[in-house]
Amino acid sequence: MIELTSGTQMPEIGFGTGSATTEAMVSALHAGYRLLDTAQMYGNEAEVGDAVRLSGVDRAEVFVATKLNNGNHDPVAVRETFAKSLETLGFDYVDLFLMHWPMPMLDVDYVDTFKAMLQLTEDGRARAVGVSNFTPAQLERLIDATGETPAVNQVEMHPYFPNDEVRSFCRESGIVVQAWSPLARTDQFGDAVLTGIAQRLGVSTAQVMLRWHLQRGVVAIPKSNSPERIAMNRDIYSFELGEADMAAITALDKGEDGRRGGHPDTFTG
Numbered sequence: 501m502i503e504l505t506s507g508t509q510m511p512e513i514g515f516g517t518g519s520a521t522t523e524a525m526v527s528a529l530h531a532g533y534r535l536l537d538t539a540q541m542y543g544n545e546a547e548v549g550d551a552v553r554l555s556g557v558d559r560a561e562v563f564v565a566t567k568l569n570n571g572n573h574d575p576v577a578v579r580e581t582f583a584k585s586l587e588t589l590g591f592d593y594v595d596l597f598l599m600h601w602p603m604p605m606l607d608v609d610y611v612d613t614f615k616a617m618l619q620l621t622e623d624g625r626a627r628a629v630g631v632s633n634f635t636p637a638q639l640e641r642l643i644d645a646t647g648e649t650p651a652v653n654q655v656e657m658h659p660y661f662p663n664d665e666v667r668s669f670c671r672e673s674g675i676v677v678q679a680w681s682p683l684a685r686t687d688q689f690g691d692a693v694l695t696g697i698a699q700r701l702g703v704s705t706a707q708v709m710l711r712w713h714l715q716r717g718v719v720a721i722p723k724s725n726s727p728e729r730i731a732m733n734r735d736i737y738s739f740e741l742g743e744a745d746m747a748a749i750t751a752l753d754k755g756e757d758g759r760r761g762g763h764p765d766t767f768t769g
């Protein structure tokens with residue numbers, strides 16, 4: 501478990517529910533995952549709530565995170581849509597509420613959006629609040645303006661895009677980093693460095709990538725609809741990557757060319 505600045509504990513690997521089926525979410529809970537990552541944008545908060553109830557796992561044992569959609573940055577919309585998220589999930593609190601994208605081009609300043617999100621922690625309906633897809637400059641501005649540090653920054657991260665500038669800033673500021681697309685949606689499974697390490701260690705390329713995240717102190721949230729792959733992605737504690745392997749993977753960095761998703765300065769969703 502990893503302790504957030506809010507004092508709450510977060511598992512060190514999670515399950516990404518974007519485009520996951522309810523069956524896959526239940527399967528993940530049965531395989532031992534205790535962190536489910538959803539978002540207003542995914543339109544699956546009802547399924548996430550159902551999956552927790554269907555699994556038989558106690559709600560209190562599951563760390564549930566959802567995210568504010570890009571059209572909901574106005575402080576009134578923050579409050580209204582957060583209440584709607586809780587209703588759709590069927591829960592009276594979430595463990596983490598993230599701002600999905602900074603959206604600096606909006607008339608509403610993300611500082612004001614974050615202030616409204618912070619208020620949701622006051623009555624415990626959000627146990628912690630954080631952001632997603634924030635650059636160091638945006639994080640710095642947010643922290644300076646609010647005096648509060650987001651508990652988490654969830655960003656794109658995989659071997660071709662280690663996003664080390666963000667990771668370093670977050671580590672220095674006490675912000676826990678979560679990696680989205682931690683498997684780069686399978687695009688790097690043919691990479692010779694990754695497959696070479698996987699073959700030598702007798703594990704899959706996916707497991708090598710997820711172990712790399714874990715050893716970097718990053719919380720990966722892989723998605724899969726296959727029970728076998730769901731179990732495999734959590735089975736990363738029986739081997740270790742040596743320093744040379746860690747460095748070789750990080751050296752696959754392609755800079756901005758490695759980025760698959762939008763840029764935080766310009767992405768409008």
Ligand SMILES: NC(=O)c1ccc[n+]([C@@H]2O[C@H](COP(=O)([O-])OP(=O)(O)OC[C@H]3O[C@@H](n4cnc5c(N)ncnc54)[C@H](OP(=O)(O)O)[C@@H]3O)[C@@H](O)[C@H]2O)c1
Pocket residue numbers: 515516517518519537538600632633654655679680681682683684685686704706707721722723724725726729730732733761
């Ligand atoms: N904050 C953001 O802006 C943001 C953006 C994107 C995603 N996310 C979150 O991050 C989560 C994960 O990201 P992602 O879904 O983009 O990418 P990902 O987890 O890197 O990759 C998912 C893909 O990999 C396949 N896969 C998973 N495990 C595998 C394995 N062991 N072997 C072979 N293939 C495997 C899955 O196929 P199968 O299902 O067929 O196994 C799926 O096609 C999302 O679900 C979402 O919760 C957040």
